Amino acid sequence: MFDKIKVLVVDDSAFMRKMISDIINSQKDMYVIDTAKDGFEAIEKAIKLNPDIITLDVEMPRKNGLEALVELKKVSKAEVIMLSSLTSEGSSITIEALRLGAFDFIQKPSGSISLDINKVKDEITEKIRYAYAYKNKLKTNNKVISNFVSNKSKVNSFNNNFNALLLGASTGGPKVLFDLITKLPNNIDIPILVVQHMPTGFTKAFADRMNKSSNLRVVEAEDNQKIENNVVYIAPGGYHMTVVNGVIKLDLSPQIHGVRPAVDKLFISAANYYKSGVIASIFTGMGKDGAEGVKEVKKNGGHVIAQDESTSVVFGMPKAAIQTGCVDIILPEDEILNYILKLLKRA
Structure with missing residues (x-):
C-alpha cells in the first residue's frame, strides 16, 4: 500500500x-x-x-x-x-x-x-x-563530483581559449539559469547561448526578466542575428536555435525528444562551428535532451559540465549526458558558476 x-x-x-x-x-x-x-x-x-x-x-x-x-x-x-x-x-x-x-x-x-x-x-x-x-528526495550533504578528474586539477590543466558558453535546461532550469546568468561579469567576452524548454511566449518574458537583473544583455534570439560577445541569447519557444557561421538560425524542423527548442540542436551546431572553444553545461530537466549534443562537443574538443543529482530538480538530462561518458565534471548548482569563471580565467 x-x-x-x-x-x-x-x-x-x-x-x-x-x-x-x-x-x-x-x-x-x-x-x-x-x-x-x-x-x-x-x-x-x-x-x-x-x-x-x-x-x-x-x-x-x-x-x-x-x-x-x-x-x-x-x-x-x-x-x-x-x-x-x-x-x-x-x-x-x-x-x-x-x-x-x-x-x-x-x-x-x-x-x-x-x-x-x-x-x-x-x-x-x-x-x-x-x-x-x-x-520527497532525500537531502544529503554528499556532493557528487566527477569520477574523471577533480575540480582543481581540471581547471588548472585546461588551457583552451574558449569562445562560447552553451547552457541547456528543462524542469527546474529557470531558477538555476537565472542565478547563474545574472551573476556573470560584464567582461566575460564570449557569447552565451541558452536553450530552456519553454512554450512560445514565455521565453521572451524569461529573457526580459533576466535582462533587468544582469550585467550582460539578455535577449530572446532572432533569426539571422549576428552573435556578439557579452550577450546572452535565449532560444525562443517553438523554434530550434542553431549556430551557422557566427549567426543564429531559427527553424521549425520537427521536435526532438518532444521539444522545440532542443538542446541537442544548439550544442551540435555550436560545437561544429566553435570546435574546441565550447564550454557546455547541462542542467536539471526531464528526458535526455542534450546527450547527443555533449557527444559532439566532446568530439570537437570542448569542455562539458553537468549538474549533480543532489541539486537537480529532475536528474534526467544531466544523467543522460553523464552516461555518454563525455562529461568532464559533475558539480552541484552552486559551484558551476565559479568553475566556468575559472575556465575562462575570470576568477
Missing part, C-alpha cells in the same frame, strides 16, 4: 477546478484533497490540509498566483505548479514565480478558461509526480 499524492487545486474558475480535479482524480496514485477559488482560500486550506502539491492558477482576483505563491512558501512545504494562460502579464508572473520557487508551470491550452484542458492531461499528472518525487 502506498500513500497517494495529495493535491490542492487553486483556480478562480469553478469549471477549471472541476476539470483539473477530474484529471487528477482519474489517476491511481493521486487525488484532489480540496480546491480553492483564490489565493486567500488557498493559503487557508494549505495550512489546514497539508497538501503535497498545489496547482496554482496565475491570474486570479484579489490575490494573484505570484502573491499567493510568496505566502504559500512561508506556510506550506507543498511543491507548487503554476497554471498559466499565455498573456503578457501571465507569462511575466509565471517566470517570476519560477524564480521564487515554483516547481514548474503548465500552459493552459486556450486561455484562462480552457475547455480543452485535457490536451495537457499527461503533462499535469507527470509534473505532479515529478514534483512529489522532488519533495
Whole structure:
C-alpha cells in the first residue's frame, strides 16, 4: 500500500477546478484533497490540509498566483505548479514565480478558461509526480563530483581559449539559469547561448526578466542575428536555435525528444562551428535532451559540465549526458558558476 499524492487545486474558475480535479482524480496514485477559488482560500486550506502539491492558477482576483505563491512558501512545504494562460502579464508572473520557487508551470491550452484542458492531461499528472518525487528526495550533504578528474586539477590543466558558453535546461532550469546568468561579469567576452524548454511566449518574458537583473544583455534570439560577445541569447519557444557561421538560425524542423527548442540542436551546431572553444553545461530537466549534443562537443574538443543529482530538480538530462561518458565534471548548482569563471580565467 502506498500513500497517494495529495493535491490542492487553486483556480478562480469553478469549471477549471472541476476539470483539473477530474484529471487528477482519474489517476491511481493521486487525488484532489480540496480546491480553492483564490489565493486567500488557498493559503487557508494549505495550512489546514497539508497538501503535497498545489496547482496554482496565475491570474486570479484579489490575490494573484505570484502573491499567493510568496505566502504559500512561508506556510506550506507543498511543491507548487503554476497554471498559466499565455498573456503578457501571465507569462511575466509565471517566470517570476519560477524564480521564487515554483516547481514548474503548465500552459493552459486556450486561455484562462480552457475547455480543452485535457490536451495537457499527461503533462499535469507527470509534473505532479515529478514534483512529489522532488519533495520527497532525500537531502544529503554528499556532493557528487566527477569520477574523471577533480575540480582543481581540471581547471588548472585546461588551457583552451574558449569562445562560447552553451547552457541547456528543462524542469527546474529557470531558477538555476537565472542565478547563474545574472551573476556573470560584464567582461566575460564570449557569447552565451541558452536553450530552456519553454512554450512560445514565455521565453521572451524569461529573457526580459533576466535582462533587468544582469550585467550582460539578455535577449530572446532572432533569426539571422549576428552573435556578439557579452550577450546572452535565449532560444525562443517553438523554434530550434542553431549556430551557422557566427549567426543564429531559427527553424521549425520537427521536435526532438518532444521539444522545440532542443538542446541537442544548439550544442551540435555550436560545437561544429566553435570546435574546441565550447564550454557546455547541462542542467536539471526531464528526458535526455542534450546527450547527443555533449557527444559532439566532446568530439570537437570542448569542455562539458553537468549538474549533480543532489541539486537537480529532475536528474534526467544531466544523467543522460553523464552516461555518454563525455562529461568532464559533475558539480552541484552552486559551484558551476565559479568553475566556468575559472575556465575562462575570470576568477
